[in-house]
Amino acid sequence: MRTYLLLAWTWLRASAQYPGPLIMMMLGSFAVNALDVAAILVIFEHTGSLGGFGLAEVMFLYGTSGLSFALADMLFGNVDRLSQHIRSGSFDTMLIRPASAFTQMAVDRFSVHRFGRTAQAAVVLALALPQLGLAWSRVWMIPLMVLCGIVIFASVFTLGGAMQFLLTNAPEVANAFTYGGSTLTQYPLSVYGSELVKGVTFVVPLAFVNWQPALFVLDREDPFGLPYWLRFASPPAAVALAAVAALAWRAGIRRYRSTGS
Amino acid sequence: MYISTRLQLCIATVYSAPGTRPNPGGIPGKPDRRPGRHAPARHRKYGCPRPGHPAGWQGRSDAHREAAFLLYARIAGYGFRRHSTYRAAAVAGAFTNTVFGILRAYVLIALWQARPGLAGYDLADAVTFCFLSQAFIGPMQVFGGGLELSERVRSGDVALDLVRPASLQMWSLADDLGRAAYLLLLRSLPPTAVGAALFGLVAPAGPAACLSFAAGLVLGVVVSFALRYLVALSACWMVDDRGVQSLSLVTTLFFSGMVLPLNLFPGWLGTLAEALPWSAMVQVPADLYLGKRDALEALGFQLAWAVALLALGALATGAARRKVVIQGG
Numbered sequence: 001m002r003t004y005l006l007l008a009w010t011w012l013r014a015s016a017q018y019p020g021p022l023i024m025m026m027l028g029s030f031a032v033n034a035l036d037v038a039a040i041l042v043i044f045e046h047t048g049s050l051g052g053f054g055l056a057e058v059m060f061l062y063g064t065s066g067l068s069f070a071l072a073d074m075l076f077g078n079v080d081r082l083s084q085h086i087r088s089g090s091f092d093t094m095l096i097r098p099a100s101a102f103t104q105m106a107v108d109r110f111s112v113h114r115f116g117r118t119a120q121a122a123v124v125l126a127l128a129l130p131q132l133g134l135a136w137s138r139v140w141m142i143p144l145m146v147l148c149g150i151v152i153f154a155s156v157f158t159l160g161g162a163m164q165f166l167l168t169n170a171p172e173v174a175n176a177f178t179y180g181g182s183t184l185t186q187y188p189l190s191v192y193g194s195e196l197v198k199g200v201t202f203v204v205p206l207a208f209v210n211w212q213p214a215l216f217v218l219d220r221e222d223p224f225g226l227p228y229w230l231r232f233a234s235p236p237a238a239v240a241l242a243a244v245a246a247l248a249w250r251a252g253i254r255r256y257r258s259t260g261s
Numbered sequence: 262m263y264i265s266t267r268l269q270l271c272i273a274t275v276y277s278a279p280g281t282r283p284n285p286g287g288i289p290g291k292p293d294r295r296p297g298r299h300a301p302a303r304h305r306k307y308g309c310p311r312p313g314h315p316a317g318w319q320g321r322s323d324a325h326r327e328a329a330f331l332l333y334a335r336i337a338g339y340g341f342r343r344h345s346t347y348r349a350a351a352v353a354g355a356f357t358n359t360v361f362g363i364l365r366a367y368v369l370i371a372l373w374q375a376r377p378g379l380a381g382y383d384l385a386d387a388v389t390f391c392f393l394s395q396a397f398i399g400p401m402q403v404f405g406g407g408l409e410l411s412e413r414v415r416s417g418d419v420a421l422d423l424v425r426p427a428s429l430q431m432w433s434l435a436d437d438l439g440r441a442a443y444l445l446l447l448r449s450l451p452p453t454a455v456g457a458a459l460f461g462l463v464a465p466a467g468p469a470a471c472l473s474f475a476a477g478l479v480l481g482v483v484v485s486f487a488l489r490y491l492v493a494l495s496a497c498w499m500v501d502d503r504g505v506q507s508l509s510l511v512t513t514l515f516f517s518g519m520v521l522p523l524n525l526f527p528g529w530l531g532t533l534a535e536a537l538p539w540s541a542m543v544q545v546p547a548d549l550y551l552g553k554r555d556a557l558e559a560l561g562f563q564l565a566w567a568v569a570l571l572a573l574g575a576l577a578t579g580a581a582r583r584k585v586v587i588q589g590g
Contacts, residue, residue, distance in 0.1 A: 020504065021499065021502070021503055022504070024504025024505065024507065025503055027508070028506075028507025028508050028510065031508075032507070032510060035514055035520050036520075038515065043525075046375075048375075050371050167349070169347070169349035172357050173353040176356055180357070180360045180361060183361065187367075192364070193367065
């Protein structure tokens with residue numbers, strides 16, 4: 001933890017050496033993600049509801065998913081650069097340093113531009129919440145779901161990184177699950193096919209990032225008729241996925257062989 | 262990059278073609294050109310052709326043009342081969358593009374089920390558009406990059422590129438076309454095939470639509486290259502070009518039609534987006550495929566932007582040539 005903060009601060013100071021590009025990157029990151037919101041707004045120009053959900057509800061789903069993903073990406077997202085480090089041989093350097101390789105990977109090139117995404121998601125969530133008129137008896141779920149979302153996305157990032165011990169030449173596969181998971185959860189899952197939704201509920205538990213808890217917060221029927229208690233199952237799902245990810249990372253480190261370069 | 266003897270010959274042919282090089286020795290059988298319009302631009306200081314500046318190809322002999330064509334065709338071939346070494350990455354990219362295609366298709370299906378016939382597309386057109394746009398990501402390099410140029414500016418290797426007896430922009434374009442051809446095979450066909458299997462895509466309207474789509478695809482890659490070339494060249498003025506890259510990414514994603522079809526954009530935003538060069542990368546080729554717009558007008562639009570941006574690129578290259586300071590090493 002201390003190592004993480006120290007390294008993060010070092011990287012921040014390094015990136016502050018070129019303030020111009022840094023500001024442009026932060027704005028760029030904010031704007032790229034604002035495009036998703038623009039897309040949602042354009043869609044709602046043409047229709048009043050998407051998959052049975054209104055604009056404010058979709059924005060709520062977007063905001064919670066976006067905030068979880070942005071924070072997970074900020075803290076652990078760089079794990080998906082593992083293959084670059086393996087190929088260039090710099091992963092070897094990390095292994096011999098007296099700090100956890102995972103921490104070093106996660107904090108590598110920590111940069112301010114990652115705040116852009118977090119800020120953007122937080123703004124969307126802050127705008128959506130007052131419009132929903134939620135009961136206090138249901139609001140308590142929101143911080144919990146964001147926290148579980150962070151753990152789930154961080155685990156997916158770690159799994160993606162662990163996968164790169166095997167697929168050193170094809171790191172892009174991980175993007176399908178990390179960024180794909182983020183895109184998937186930005187919309188109500190009711191727009192997707194029921195096989196896909198069952199897959200992300202019971203196999204890769206992405207439905208627990210925001211969909212299942214949001215059904216509780218918004219007090220909605222499950223369009224797929226899944227059991228009611230699933231709405232409270234985010235914490236165990238997050239813990240289970242984190243355990244799998246930790247095992248996968250360890251297994252990856254154990255079978256790691258340097259490229260020798 | 263591996264350069265074969267034949268390529269070296271090719272370069273030599275270009276270099277020694279009449280008119281590109283002064284003939285001080287007066288080699289028999291090759292009379293020196295009269296000084297004047299046809300004489301190559303000579304470097305003020307060294308009295309030799311300015312390095313890397315073939316003084317334009319205009320007004321050259323047919324042999325010269327043929328040699329230049331052969332050279333660029335060969336560079337394109339090498340671009341294709343160089344990228345074919347990253348097969349696993351291309352397959353992984355195709356997988357990711359397919360997954361995103363499926364996710365985006367469901368969102369569009371939900372929209373078109375709520376509003377059938379929206380924006381002149383029916384449901385099948387919308388899903389086809391979605392998978393086509395995913396298929397364009399590879400060849401059009403929608404997420405930017407694809408050129409080694411900015412990295413070479415930073416490392417100083419661009420010095421080598423600038424002394425080559427060929428235009429830097431045309432050389433990069435040839436290389437990029439080779440890259441696009443390879444990625445078209447590995448990253449465009451799989452998502453389209455999966456999309457067709459899962460959702461049933463629309464086939465092009467007929468042979469004419471196929472032809473105009475193919476032409477639109479090539480022009481789209483040229484426009485995409487010209488934009489990325491300008492972004493990459495900005496590294497000559499800014500040490501860290503990642504800021505420019507990320508702003509370019511925003512405009513490309515939004516105004517190309519990658520995020521949503523441009524004909525969904527309301528009012529002036531839609532008009533603006535249709536007129537900007539980025540629409541030549543995704544929206545126009547997809548519309549040509551679907552037969553949704555006049556082929557000649559659409560291709561003319563792409564061609565106009567391609568010419569304008571390449572001309573701008575040529576100007577910027579000239580400016581960069583004066584700007585670049587190569588640090589010896």
